[in-house]
Amino acid sequence: MKPFAELIKLRQSTREYTNKPVEREKIIQCLQAARLAPSANNSQPWKFVVVDEPQLKDQVADCTASLGMNKFTFQAPVLVVVVQDKENIWSSLGGLVKDKVFCHYDIGMAVNQFCLQAAELGLGTCILGWFKEEKIKSLLNINKKKRIALMISLGYSPAPIREKKRKSLEEMSCWNTNPLSGSVSV
Numbered sequence: 419m420k421p422f423a424e425l426i427k428l429r430q431s432t433r434e435y436t437n438k439p440v441e442r443e444k445i446i447q448c449l450q451a452a453r454l455a456p457s458a459n460n461s462q463p464w465k466f467v468v469v470d471e472p473q474l475k476d477q478v479a480d481c482t483a484s485l486g487m488n489k490f491t492f493q494a495p496v497l498v499v500v501v502q503d504k505e506n507i508w509s510s511l512g513g514l515v516k517d518k519v520f521c522h523y524d525i526g527m528a529v530n531q532f533c534l535q536a537a538e539l540g541l542g543t544c545i546l547g548w549f550k551e552e553k554i555k556s557l558l559n560i561n562k563k564k565r566i567a568l569m570i571s572l573g574y575s576p577a578p579i580r581e582k583k584r585k586s587l588e589e590m591s592c593w594n595t596n597p598l599s600g601s602v603s604v
């Protein structure tokens with residue numbers, strides 16, 4: 419097992435894949451990691467649709483590639499489509515009262531847990547938000563009323579680990595005060 423501090427550096431958006439198929443046991447391990455993610459009121463408002471049948475996968479890949487984006491999905495042997503499922507009543511009521519859409523946060527966390535587990539197993543992933551939602555729904559027979567929140571490409575990759583480009587700690591955090599309130603100059 420890799421230490422967490424190492425794992426979060428290993429996880430990166432992987433846009434280059436080998437054609438080595440991904441073992442189903444490994445995909446299941448990633449799904450198990452997503453399954454254990456926290457969610458508002460333990461609502462678990464997600465369904466992970468794994469697409470690993472090559473022809474269908476290419477058809478789905480075609481729905482992600484446009485305007486120069488996401489061509490690498492044709493290389494990835496697996497695409498996972500994350501469908502937003504019904505929240506439980508407490509989560510939707512809480513969201514209504516607090517003016518928040520909790521299921522979006524929930525899905526983000528589950529997707530990240532999937533990707534971190536994949537990294538631990540030596541697999542590359544890329545989270546995708548750019549795709550033709552309606553086309554994918556009809557290809558995979560997903561209810562038209564449901565939303566596809568995100569997708570994940572998955573596979574083995576020859577790509578080296580890059581240095582992360584991130585805001586500095588000072589830019590992204592503060593202690594005991596709120597620079598966004600406007601009362602403090604930053």
Ligand SMILES: Cc1cc2nc3c(=O)[nH]c(=O)nc-3n(C[C@H](O)[C@H](O)[C@H](O)COP(=O)(O)O)c2cc1C
Nearest residue numbers: 429430431432433487488544545546547548568582
């Ligand atoms: C919600 C979301 C949507 C994203 N959509 C895409 C996408 O459609 N195509 C893509 O190549 N990368 C996509 N990314 C990856 C981001 O560009 C990437 O996470 C960011 O640049 C940081 O790089 P890293 O993941 O390598 O650390 C997405 C990431 C997130 C969290």
